[in-house]
Amino acid sequence: MDKNKAVIDFLNECPEIQSHPLYFNFSQAKDNNKQIVTTGNDKAINKPYIDGSVLKQFTFTIIDYKSIAYRAVVKQPGYTDENVEDMAEVQNIIDWVEEKAYNRVYPNFGSDCFIENMEVLTDNPNLNGTDTTVTPALAKYSLSIQITYVDYSKALY
Amino acid sequence: MAVNQFNLPEHRRAERKLLITVAEWKEPTGTGTATTTVREILGRRTEDSSIEYNPDVATSTDILGINYTDVNKTQPSQTFDPYLILGGSKLGAKLNDIRRRNAIAELDQFDMYIITAYVGSTGLYEAEKHTGCTIQYTSLGGDSNVNMPITVNFSNKITNGTVDKLTDDFVFTPDVTV
Numbered sequence: 001m002d003k004n005k006a007v008i009d010f011l012n013e014c015p016e017i018q019s020h021p022l023y024f025n026f027s028q029a030k031d032n033n034k035q036i037v038t039t040g041n042d043k044a045i046n047k048p049y050i051d052g053s054v055l056k057q058f059t060f061t062i063i064d065y066k067s068i069a070y071r072a073v074v075k076q077p078g079y080t081d082e083n084v085e086d087m088a089e090v091q092n093i094i095d096w097v098e099e100k101a102y103n104r105v106y107p108n109f110g111s112d113c114f115i116e117n118m119e120v121l122t123d124n125p126n127l128n129g130t131d132t133t134v135t136p137a138l139a140k141y142s143l144s145i146q147i148t149y150v151d152y153s154k155a156l157y
Numbered sequence: 158m159a160v161n162q163f164n165l166p167e168h169r170r171a172e173r174k175l176l177i178t179v180a181e182w183k184e185p186t187g188t189g190t191a192t193t194t195v196r197e198i199l200g201r202r203t204e205d206s207s208i209e210y211n212p213d214v215a216t217s218t219d220i221l222g223i224n225y226t227d228v229n230k231t232q233p234s235q236t237f238d239p240y241l242i243l244g245g246s247k248l249g250a251k252l253n254d255i256r257r258r259n260a261i262a263e264l265d266q267f268d269m270y271i272i273t274a275y276v277g278s279t280g281l282y283e284a285e286k287h288t289g290c291t292i293q294y295t296s297l298g299g300d301s302n303v304n305m306p307i308t309v310n311f312s313n314k315i316t317n318g319t320v321d322k323l324t325d326d327f328v329f330t331p332d333v334t335v
Contacts, residue, residue, distance in 0.1 A: 047204060048173075048204070049200065049201065049202055049203055049204055050173045050174060050176075050200040050203050050204065050205065050206055051174055051198065051200040051201055051203075052172065052173075052174030053201070053202075055202075150202075155174065156174040156175070156177070156274070156323050
């Protein structure tokens, strides 16, 4: 079972992601583009058990590009700030993943794997930087998700 | 009787999963006296577990300074820590039932198999059956998951034999002594 495909299928159920283009590893930096970026998972943290199964982690990052506005936040009734709203949209992805994890709804890693836990590694999105060379200027938000699972594929029994 | 050699290529280390401990016990079926045999392979989510032989050793030295060592007995035991409360664990449920009733007299009802899958050939793995063993739970709790560490005390009432496969539905065939 391809874990990347499983993650893509899983994330495509997220309303915040469904409504915008989702890319895998490569994408153009455009407003509302979302991108899954894979991470090399360190084998040193794998935990082998005496039955041959292994506890592993699968970590990936979601990058979300958002256009930015250079307006001061003002306190007026009905006023909304684009940057604050954008940040909230990214936060919605985190909240959706956390809710799924709480309800133990996980990506399908196949019958050889049992997902133990899924968590977003930060409570709120990272702001990794801005790109002012494009129009509109973009902010790059990211969040990393870690899935802990037991791989039974090499278990003897 | 010739010693069976390891079924491993030269210098290949035996993977830990090739040493298998299996618990077997009888469970009543329905309301009558009929029972069914239940087995569980131990070791799910356990990172490290060894059979400790706990030998009782007596050593003496004669007037020439030569040592004589007698191994009077062994009392093998094996601890599984963590032994997590896992969904589908038949032994975990059995021990938990004994624990809640404090029916400690029922802890000695287990037969244990030690399968050495690195000895023998496919369909004929060496195994030993210890009859009348005790499994004791030592604690219950933990941090994020419920752990009930257990210690198996092997009886040393051994029947040697072979098993045909490495799943819990194996057939144990005692060795024939001529």
